Amino acid sequence: DADVTQTPRNRITKTGKRIMLECSQTKGHDRMYWYRQDPGLGLRLIYYSFDVKDINKGEISDGYSVSRQAQAKFSLSLESAIPNQTALYFCATDSGGAGDTQYFGPGTRLTVL
Amino acid sequence: KNEVEQSPQNLTAQEGEFITINCSYSVGISALHWLQQHPGGGIVSLFMLSSGKKKHGRLIATINIQEKHSSLHITASHPRDSAVYICAVSRNQFYFGTGTSLTVIP
Numbered sequence: 001d002a003d004v005t006q007t008p009r010n011r012i013t014k015t016g017k018r019i020m021l022e023c024s025q026t027k028g029h030d031r032m033y034w035y036r037q038d039p040g041l042g043l044r045l046i047y048y049s050f051d052v053k054d055i056n057k058g059e060i061s062d063g064y065s066v067s068r069q070a071q072a073k074f075s076l077s078l079e080s081a082i083p084n085q086t087a088l089y090f091c092a093t094d095s096g097g098a099g100d101t102q103y104f105g106p107g108t109r110l111t112v113l
Numbered sequence: 114k115n116e117v118e119q120s121p122q123n124l125t126a127q128e129g130e131f132i133t134i135n136c137s138y139s140v141g142i143s144a145l146h147w148l149q150q151h152p153g154g155g156i157v158s159l160f161m162l163s164s165g166k167k168k169h170g171r172l173i174a175t176i177n178i179q180e181k182h183s184s185l186h187i188t189a190s191h192p193r194d195s196a197v198y199i200c201a202v203s204r205n206q207f208y209f210g211t212g213t214s215l216t217v218i219p
Contacts, residue, residue, distance in 0.1 A: 033206075033207075040211060041211060042199070042209045042210060042211035042212055043199070043201075043209040044209075045206065045207075048206065088154060090156065100144075100161075100203075101146060101158040101161050102146075102158070102201075102203075102207060103158075104148075104155070104156040104157070106153075106154065106155050107154040107155065107156075109154070
C-alpha cells in the first residue's frame, strides 16, 4: 500500500463550488504539506502542519483552507473554486528530521471550469 | 527570487548519452534532494545529499556545499529515464526548483 494517498485523483468542477481534497499517510510522521504544481513554476507550498495542533500558511495560501483531523490526515479545501486554481495538487509528509526526505502522494489533478 | 535554480529547463538526448542536470541554491540547507516525476505525475525521491557524492545504478548525484551547487548525472541514458527531475533543498521546510524535463530518444 502507498505511504501517502490522495483522494480524489482527478476532479473537474465549476467556478464557485466548494472542493475538498483529502490526504492520508501511513508513515507515522507529524509533518504534512500541501503543494500545487503549475507548468513552469514548480511546486509551491500552500499550507503545512507540523503536528495536529499546528497549521501554517505557505507562500500561496489565499483561497485555500486546511484541516488536520488527525496525525495521519490533512485535508485541503477550496471554499469557492476559481479557474486559476486549476493545477496538480500534491500532499507530502516527512518526519522533520534533519535532511529527511519528503514522501509524496500521487497527486490530484483539479480542473476548475 | 528562487532559492533553487535548475538548468537546463528542457533536455533532449539520444539513448546512451551521458546527461548532466545542474542545481544551484542560495540558502543554508540541511540537505539537498533530487526527485523524479514521471509523466503520470507521481514524485519519488532519488537522492538525499548533505555532502559528497551518491550513486544508485546509472544515477550519480554530487554536491559542493561551498559553491552551493549540485549535479545529477545519468550514465548510458535510456528512454525510460524520460521524466522531470526536480532539485529541492531542505532546512526548516522544502524549497523546490522548477524542474528539468528530460526526453531520451531511442
